[in-house]
Amino acid sequence: MNSRIISPLTIIPPALRDHPSKLFVEITTRCNLSCAMCVTQRQGSPAQEGDLDPLFFASLEPTIPHLDALILNGVGEPLLHPNLEEFVGRGKQLLPGNGWVGFQSNGLLMSNQRAHSLVAAGVDRICFSLDSVSPEKFREFRQGGELEGVERALSALAGAKKSHHRPDVGVGVEFVAMRRNLHELPAALRWAARRGASFAIVSHLLPYDEQHAGEALFGDCTAEAMELFLKWKRVGEKQGVDISRYFQVRFLRYARTPEEQAIVELVEGIKRDAAQRGILVDIKKLIRLDYHRLEEVKGVFTQAREAAAESGLELRLPELSLREERSCSFVEEGSAFVSWQGDISPCYFLWRRFDCYAGGWSQQVQPKLFGNLAGMTIPDIWNSREFSDFRRSVLAYDYPACSSCTLAPCDYVQSEAFEQDCHIRTVPCGACLWCRGVFHCLR
Numbered sequence: 001m002n003s004r005i006i007s008p009l010t011i012i013p014p015a016l017r018d019h020p021s022k023l024f025v026e027i028t029t030r031c032n033l034s035c036a037m038c039v040t041q042r043q044g045s046p047a048q049e050g051d052l053d054p055l056f057f058a059s060l061e062p063t064i065p066h067l068d069a070l071i072l073n074g075v076g077e078p079l080l081h082p083n084l085e086e087f088v089g090r091g092k093q094l095l096p097g098n099g100w101v102g103f104q105s106n107g108l109l110m111s112n113q114r115a116h117s118l119v120a121a122g123v124d125r126i127c128f129s130l131d132s133v134s135p136e137k138f139r140e141f142r143q144g145g146e147l148e149g150v151e152r153a154l155s156a157l158a159g160a161k162k163s164h165h166r167p168d169v170g171v172g173v174e175f176v177a178m179r180r181n182l183h184e185l186p187a188a189l190r191w192a193a194r195r196g197a198s199f200a201i202v203s204h205l206l207p208y209d210e211q212h213a214g215e216a217l218f219g220d221c222t223a224e225a226m227e228l229f230l231k232w233k234r235v236g237e238k239q240g241v242d243i244s245r246y247f248q249v250r251f252l253r254y255a256r257t258p259e260e261q262a263i264v265e266l267v268e269g270i271k272r273d274a275a276q277r278g279i280l281v282d283i284k285k286l287i288r289l290d291y292h293r294l295e296e297v298k299g300v301f302t303q304a305r306e307a308a309a310e311s312g313l314e315l316r317l318p319e320l321s322l323r324e325e326r327s328c329s330f331v332e333e334g335s336a337f338v339s340w341q342g343d344i345s346p347c348y349f350l351w352r353r354f355d356c357y358a359g360g361w362s363q364q365v366q367p368k369l370f371g372n373l374a375g376m377t378i379p380d381i382w383n384s385r386e387f388s389d390f391r392r393s394v395l396a397y398d399y400p401a402c403s404s405c406t407l408a409p410c411d412y413v414q415s416e417a418f419e420q421d422c423h424i425r426t427v428p429c430g431a432c433l434w435c436r437g438v439f440h441c442l443r
Helices: 054-060 084-094 112-121 135-141 147-163 182-194 223-238 243-249 258-277 283-288 291-311 378-382 385-396
Strands: 022-025 069-071 100-105 125-129 170-177 199-204 219-222 314-316 335-338 354-358 361-365
Touching: 022 054, 054 084, 084 100, 084 112, 112 147, 125 147, 135 147, 147 170, 170 182, 182 199, 182 291, 199 291, 219 223, 219 283, 223 243, 223 258, 223 283, 223 291, 243 258, 243 283, 258 283, 291 314, 335 378, 378 385
Parallel strands: 022 069, 022 335, 069 100, 100 125, 125 170, 170 199, 199 314
Antiparallel strands: 354 361
16 A cells, blocks of 8 residues: 655645744845835834844744745845845755745845855845836936946846856846836836846835825725726616715715715615625725726736736736735745844734825834744744734634725724724734735745
8 A cells, every 4th residue: 555644844834833934034224225115214114223133143043944935134225234145155055955045135236246145155036126217217216226236236146147057046126016107017027037037026015104195006995896886886877876976965864866865875785785795895995996097007017917928027916906805925924024133023014113004094003023032032932822823813814804994094903002903803914905915025
């Protein structure tokens, strides 16, 4: 009889294993640029800067053999850390055969010498920021940067890969899609591919204030809610009913015209239909959405896929609008985040304190910390009851979808010290948009 032993790792989800499967290690918060879309430029972000102590990195080493990936970046520029090559080399030495080590960078400090030293150290993936192929716009988005710097970085890595016989090193670009640069995306992908890029990550802009919210391109309602709304809107148009007037007439209980009553009844029909289908609808958001712009984004994303296919570029695009079914890739893939100060967090959203303007309202996000490397090991922190319970709670997805709630923002999510949500859950994930598919990163 043929018997086969199945490794526990093939059946235990990464989030429930004894060790994390991915470590995101912030080796510095210092940066040589001042980018408008960066969290460090926004109100509410901590101003303190620093580099990861090599002793902290050394304390991670017993965990590295259990990892699928070691990502050496946070909000700073990794190339500024004097021990970057040492971290890369030690990580590559300790990772299992299929594990990879990499980082994201603005690329402006990537000289030929650094490219050779990093490839020699064993780096597997490097991703450069590229939000425009217009030198003028590049300077606008990446203040202090030059497009020529990214071009030099790509050229340097291409040469280093060839010299060290490492064609396997993945070199990519990250494009933050905004209103001002959307139409450049297909050209940017072709530009990067011609210069040696093998993959591209596209993410929507996370607006940090109301001013930048106008630059965000994703629909802040779900595709299911929009489809249902547009179906009823077409019904109303055939009947001569202008649903956009709903908030002008809904409180006119005793003086509505037949047309106004028809508007109210149409919206009530939308709400009943949504309730029967289990779809959350925010009528105000659905009415104000710019559907023409969403179609425009959809068209550019189609062109981007065509450009990537023509160039042989591996492309990861974000959702056009919020995904109805939530999925936290960070927790599901067994991730832990290490700040330069040694604090351990579960994800990008809860990594640090910051203010953002997502979902149509200002959010004050507080970090979720489970321990510090100064007094605990990664396994101790990862397997603590608090962190284990947190991951299990996230995987249950039994918490509110605040971005689809008509009552948000409420005292639960706007509290200075989060205690619980309206589902009586202690996981502060209801307001997170990363699990809705509109933001991407190297992972």
